[in-house]
Amino acid sequence: MARAAGVSIKTVSNVVNDYPYVRASTRERVLQAIADLDYHPNLSARGLRSGKTGVIGLAIPELRQNYFAELADSIIRAAGEYDLDVLIDQTGPTRRGEMAVLSGTRLRRTDGIIFSPERLGPEDIPLLRVAFPLVLLGERIFGGPTDHITMHNVESARAGTEHLIGIGRRRIAVIGADPHSTDATGSASLRLRGYRAALAAAGLPYDPALIRPAAPWHRENGAAAMRRLLEERPDFDAAFTLNDTLGLGALRALGEAGVHVPDDVAVLGFDNIDEDRFSVPSLSSVEPGREQIAKVAVDVMVARIKEKGDVQPPRQFLADYRIVARESTGFREPSLPSDAIGPLRE
Amino acid sequence: MARAAGVSIKTVSNVVNDYPYVRASTRERVLQAIADLDYHPNLSARGLRSGKTGVIGLAIPELRQNYFAELADSIIRAAGEYDLDVLIDQTGPTRRGEMAVLSGTRLRRTDGIIFSPERLGPEDIPLLRVAFPLVLLGERIFGGPTDHITMHNVESARAGTEHLIGIGRRRIAVIGADPHSTDATGSASLRLRGYRAALAAAGLPYDPALIRPAAPWHRENGAAAMRRLLEERPDFDAAFTLNDTLGLGALRALGEAGVHVPDDVAVLGFDNIDEDRFSVPSLSSVEPGREQIAKVAVDVMVARIKEKGDVQPPRQFLADYRIVARESTGFREPSLPSDAIGPLRE
DNA sequence: GTGAAAGCGCTAACAG
């Protein structure tokens, strides 16, 4: 310990913690000793004393889904701004895995958890009353007791559908939603609602036979759904796949079937993952504001961690979205520069 | 604290730590109290006392490179078997970022670091003498003082090249290596060496003009390198891209140019990422044994963390590889089931 | 401005 070594005693702590009332010369001396001895404060001890770990948890379904890898990347960068480390928990594709996050048995060494659930729904709101700061991502659970960062699912899906209508498509299939689902809050339902709104506004009929479930939203399921669609009802001229991996799988199936994209069938995805720009053809997509979401999630988390006794009411944020038109809907370049990211609306 | 609550005193610690000499009835009582009170040991306190954090660090260039996301996924799963959490540090594309890992200033709350460097080389061996358990992934640094899990870069690249030769290709381009590089230990150099060995064994000439650098190994750089190749020397019938993202970029460029894969040009990648199965055409690849690598890396790390005074000499492991033939080299199905993963050779 | 002392919750060493 630098105490004896330097010269002074636990003024070290003051210096390390930027306590202002330390004489400049003393501070200087301590800093020098710290450097000389290559001293590093013991973080476990600090954690024990302060009750904080300096780590936030990120609970996502799976890192190998590109969207979540990109989200994790963004969250880690955002957390780094606050000198926070990020512990990643993969909940897997089950409700059980997601409930485990809320039980507090996982991700114990964290000051709070940023959680992107895929299975939990409004019926799980009681579970959200947890003893640690919890920031929810996505839109499965509205009106809960936690902070919540969400996307414009309905509006952006509507805009996406309008993009397809705008290039002359009239029979637009949807892959990734169950037309008979009773779930009203999942991303699938919300995006489907946006789709229907666009159809209605354009005076186009809604045909449930064009709506195809595919879960989880993996490439293989997008490919499988598209194959079935092609077999059963080849009379569609566009597909709105509710995420990009579904869309990439669908492109694959269309390619195998010799269907030309976008001439025969246009395809629009959702998430705007890196890969979209390099598929053949490149995949048009809805950019949901991932960078913003990550940044705001971390900001909100930090505020909650700092919070003393006076607990603020839960807040909700909505990220900006935009449509990125590429070859799969007949364009060559993104319609907007990819760094067009503004502040988040509350 | 459950002490007062239950009935007994710090027998709790014994119970929690599975100390064997506790009467069954006592243990039972304590366990009950723990459950009743929803007691959780304070991990910071335990960490302070034991000197361990229960967390391992994973330092990789970037999570949004699919290979590293999949690697992180595998490492997190493997670490979960030991109840270890994983903290991810993204070093970025710079030497500086990688050196920061070794300086010990990052990833401080961990018991050890699994590190996959991309920039460091043999000249950095002195830096590897660090005060914490360090397990190296990849092959940039041989003969260092740390445990090291590596791939059969030379052999697998040779086998991959032989695969291309086996389907009748004679002028095989390489994307991702600099023919004039003096680096002898990077993945690129090693894989290039395997390529040359295969050429030599088949009596084929080596043409440096077919070897194209592309760094970092991102899709856009694979696409750019392929475009240049097509402009400058269209007389090649195959491309061995030194990772899959380069390969996917190359497929994209070939598609744009109207070159048919595999009839005109066959393409082989490296890493066997999930995406390979869904590109159009699907991408043949070298499977480098990622699952094995992750599992062994964690096993070795755990052994190092447990190690007392008697330090074992550093160990080196080699993962198994295999060629997965898909459409880009004229096949339809993987040549081997993807779960054919054996034990790791030392 | 700086020093002394207490204690965060746990584990380990030692008695009993």
Added chain:
DNA sequence: CTGTTAGCGCTTTCAC
């Protein structure tokens, strides 16, 4: 088998 005691290294009063 179980209780007592002493720190792990830090932050935080509270004196001086």
